[in-house]
Amino acid sequence: MTASASTLARPRREGFAGTGGHRRGRLIVGATLVGLFAASALLAPWLAPYDPAAVPAALSDTMLRPPEIAHPLGTDALGRDLLSRVLYGGRVSLALGLGVEVVIAALGVAIGLLAGYYGGWRDSLLMRVTDVVMAFPSLILAIGLIAVFEQPGLDKVALVLVALGWTTIARVVRGEVLSLKERDYVQAARALGVGHTTVLLRHLLPNAVGPIIVAATIGVGGNMIAEAGLSFLGLGAQAPTISWGSMLAEGQTFLVSAPWVAFFPGAALLTAVLGINLLGDALRDLLDPRFKSQ
Amino acid sequence: MLADLLEPAAKRVLALLPVLLGVSLLVFGLTAVGLGDPVRAMLGQRADPELVEQLRRDYALDRPVPARYLAWMSRLVRGDLGTSYLQQRPVTEIIAERLPATVRLAVGATVISVLLGMGAGVIAALRPGRFLDQLLMSVAVLGISTPVFWLGMMLSLLFAVWLGWLPVSGYGDGAWANLVLPALTLAAVHTGTIARMTRSSLLEVVRQEYIQSARAKGLAEWRVVVKHALRNALIPVVTVIGIGLADLLVGAPLTETVFAWPGIGRMLVAAVGQRDLPLVMGAVLVFAVIYVMANLLVDLAYLVIDPRIRRDR
Numbered sequence: 260m261t262a263s264a265s266t267l268a269r270p271r272r273e274g275f276a277g278t279g280g281h282r283r284g285r286l287i288v289g290a291t292l293v294g295l296f297a298a299s300a301l302l303a304p305w306l307a308p309y310d311p312a313a314v315p316a317a318l319s320d321t322m323l324r325p326p327e328i329a330h331p332l333g334t335d336a337l338g339r340d341l342l343s344r345v346l347y348g349g350r351v352s353l354a355l356g357l358g359v360e361v362v363i364a365a366l367g368v369a370i371g372l373l374a375g376y377y378g379g380w381r382d383s384l385l386m387r388v389t390d391v392v393m394a395f396p397s398l399i400l401a402i403g404l405i406a407v408f409e410q411p412g413l414d415k416v417a418l419v420l421v422a423l424g425w426t427t428i429a430r431v432v433r434g435e436v437l438s439l440k441e442r443d444y445v446q447a448a449r450a451l452g453v454g455h456t457t458v459l460l461r462h463l464l465p466n467a468v469g470p471i472i473v474a475a476t477i478g479v480g481g482n483m484i485a486e487a488g489l490s491f492l493g494l495g496a497q498a499p500t501i502s503w504g505s506m507l508a509e510g511q512t513f514l515v516s517a518p519w520v521a522f523f524p525g526a527a528l529l530t531a532v533l534g535i536n537l538l539g540d541a542l543r544d545l546l547d548p549r550f551k552s553q
Numbered sequence: 554m555l556a557d558l559l560e561p562a563a564k565r566v567l568a569l570l571p572v573l574l575g576v577s578l579l580v581f582g583l584t585a586v587g588l589g590d591p592v593r594a595m596l597g598q599r600a601d602p603e604l605v606e607q608l609r610r611d612y613a614l615d616r617p618v619p620a621r622y623l624a625w626m627s628r629l630v631r632g633d634l635g636t637s638y639l640q641q642r643p644v645t646e647i648i649a650e651r652l653p654a655t656v657r658l659a660v661g662a663t664v665i666s667v668l669l670g671m672g673a674g675v676i677a678a679l680r681p682g683r684f685l686d687q688l689l690m691s692v693a694v695l696g697i698s699t700p701v702f703w704l705g706m707m708l709s710l711l712f713a714v715w716l717g718w719l720p721v722s723g724y725g726d727g728a729w730a731n732l733v734l735p736a737l738t739l740a741a742v743h744t745g746t747i748a749r750m751t752r753s754s755l756l757e758v759v760r761q762e763y764i765q766s767a768r769a770k771g772l773a774e775w776r777v778v779v780k781h782a783l784r785n786a787l788i789p790v791v792t793v794i795g796i797g798l799a800d801l802l803v804g805a806p807l808t809e810t811v812f813a814w815p816g817i818g819r820m821l822v823a824a825v826g827q828r829d830l831p832l833v834m835g836a837v838l839v840f841a842v843i844y845v846m847a848n849l850l851v852d853l854a855y856l857v858i859d860p861r862i863r864r865d866r
Contacts, residue, residue: 391575394848395841396802399821403583403837406825484700488807491702492822507703511811514706515714525703533698540694 286541292534296527300349307343311501314338323517333519335509341520345527348503351496352531355413356483359420364475367425368467371432372459376440385433389426397423398485405494413502416486416495424482428474435467469546473539480535487528503528558856565852569845576841577629580834581622634838635831637824644835648817652839654724655816658808659801661736666743667794673744674751674790679778681756689748696745701804705738705811722812735812739804743797750793754786761785788855795851802840 299306314337315321321338324330332341374385392400404419405411439445440463448458489495490504498505503524510521616624628635634644673693677686712734713721725731758764759782767777805818813819817836824832 387571387575390572391579394572394576394845395579395837396844398803398806399837399840400579402806402821402825403580403833406828406830406833407583480698487700488702492806492810494822494825507700507706511706514710518710521703521706525700525706528700529695529698529703532700533695536694536698 282541282544285537286545289534289537289539289541292530293538296349296531296534297353299346300353303343303346303350307340307346309340309343311339311343311347312499313340323513323520325517326519332523333517335506335520336513336517341523344501344506345503345523347501348506348524349527349531351413351500351502352483352486352528355417355486356479359417359424359482360475360479362421363424363478364428364471366421367428368432368464368471370425371429371467372436372464374429375433375436376455376459376463382433385429389430392423392426395423398488401485401489402492402494405489411489411494411497413486413490413496413500416489420482420485424478427478428471431470431474432467435470436463439463439466473543473546476535476539476542480532480539483528483535484532561856562853565849569849572845573842576838576845577626578622580838580841581625583830583834583837634835637829637832639824639827639829639832644831647820647832648835648839651815651817651820654814655805655809655818657732658735658739658805658814658816659798661732662739662743662801662804663794663797665736666740666747666797669740670744670747671751671790673748675755675778675783677748677752678755678759679774681752686752690752693745693748696741697749699741701738701741702807702811704741705735705808708734708738709812722814724813724815735808735814738811739801739808742804743801746797747790747793751786751790754789755782758782758786791851791854795848795854798844798847802844 308331318338321334322336324334324338326333330340330342332345335341335344370385374382400423401416401419404422405415408415445458445462448462453462486495487502487504487507490502491508493505493508496502496505506524507521510518510524513520625635632645634648636642637644637647640647670693673689677689680686709721712719719734720728720731723731755778759778764777764782767781768774772781802818805816806822807818808814809816809819810822817839821833821836821840824836
């Protein structure tokens with residue numbers, strides 16, 4: 260028999276033997292990367308060796324220098340220190356990613372709670388609107404919306420990302436509320452005369468917190484990637500705002516002669532988003548029972 | 554069998570109508586709330602007033618918004634997307650020129666991501682928790698987290714500039730060599746998603762009893778996985794392939810910009826920069842319609858793959 264011990268024994272291992280360690284690993288790596296990213300962004304003014312916007316006087320000696328002791332990540336076409344710029348770019352990325360997600364979460368939770376709890380036309384309206392928003396690949400619609408404004412900028416990016424981003428969390432919360440609101444404990448609370456607001460906030464919302472945190476965590480990374488993408492296309496941050504996306508656009512010009520200009524901002528973005536995604540995955544396993552087995 | 558399929562299929566097509574209506578409203582809204590006067594944007598501030606009036610009438614801009622929407626829609630259903638402000642040519646003509654390049658890129662990326670993603674997912678699921686599984690899944694998360702435009706630059710730096718194996722960028726009159734790097738770049742995110750979905754879906758199926766009995770019969774492990782489990786694991790994977798089209802379309806403007814690929818993604822970015830609203834609207838609409846249609850195809854594919862779905866709804 261070829262299906263000997265190893266094959267027959269496998270089902271027991273497949274209860275995802277590796278998962279415990281695997282999950283802890285992802286949690287630790289993810290949390291560490293996110294922690295490093297957040298710390299470097301917050302402490303950028305103290306960590307940055309140079310003024311990120313300072314253009315040195317003797318430009319020809321200092322422009323497009325490869326990484327060296329004085330400039331650990333090299334310099335860009337205007338002789339500005341890349342390490343300092345990457346650190347400051349992280350501030351913009353984090354502030355936008357997190358700020359947008361906080362607004363998205365608040366909006367999504369409110370809409371999802373109301374639609375799921377009251378049902379009826381509110382729910383139909385929500386589902387139709389989310390259907391339509393989700394019918395667009397998000398970055399495409401974001402690019403189209405940016406066209407509406409006279410001038411691009413980070414504030415418009417934030418506005419557009421909020422306008423397009425709330426649907427995911429609204430749907431998650433609506434789903435949770437729909438499945439919870441018929442439960443006995445909710446019915447009992449209502450029968451005892453507890454008001455709608457209290458039922459929503461004290462009895463329904465706390466049970467949806469896990470999936471909300473997971474969606475919001477991954478959403479922060481998505482916002483950061485979207486901002487960088489729009490800025491890369493020239494539709495987001497405008498100089499003198501330092502964004503990893505616009506640094507990458509500058510870097511593409513010098514890709515052959517000075518590849519470090521493009522490499523480091525992208526590597527920083529990748530590391531930060533990777534950390535966020537790992538953290539989100541680990542949180543999903545911890546907080547969302549539906550994904551326990553995966 | 555065909556009659557069985559017809560009713561649920563028709564239902565799904567009908568369900569699209571409100572979505573498409575909403576899509577048209579939203580795209581139209583781009584101009585209706587558009588800041589600034591499109592006619593002025595087109596002709597400049599010192600335009601001949603008579604010409605401005607003429608164009609306003611042509612575009613029905615002198616009428617109330619609902620009337621303008623109806624006028625726009627009636628032209629839309631006749632396949633008229635308006636005229637590009639800048640190029641003074643029909644939008645449909647410009648898009649028709651650009652679409653083949655984007656489709657080529659998207660198809661190339663889909664093929665790469667399905668092959669690599671499903672392959673990696675199956676290999677990882679064969680020995681869950683082992684080194685190869687962990688390695689492949691780490692690479693998958695890395696792929697999902699990588700900004701496509703940065704990946705594109707790095708790939709082009711490595712394979713085109715340093716190794717000299719492939720062209721740096723451009724369409725190259727449709728040469729295969731020019732397609733490789735852009736398609737690989739665009740495929741990255743999607744490959745990671747497919748790999749993860751294939752793996753977890755396979756592991757789910759592998760626990761079922763009929764798999765246990767196939768094992769008990771003494772079938773080789775790869776045979777169990779590929780012939781028995783993979784078929785049933787395909788449904789979530791098909792979803793991801795469909796949803797993944799969104800990844801591909803989203804990545805198109807970025808990838809096309811990095812590789813100077815003459816598709817509608819790069820055209821959209823340029824049109825936004827030039828405030829060429831009819832072209833922007835046309836491109837956004839085309840992207841949305843492609844996406845909605847792809848999702849419809851996924852839905853219809855379910856009906857064929859899984860008879861249970863036919864009965865349920």
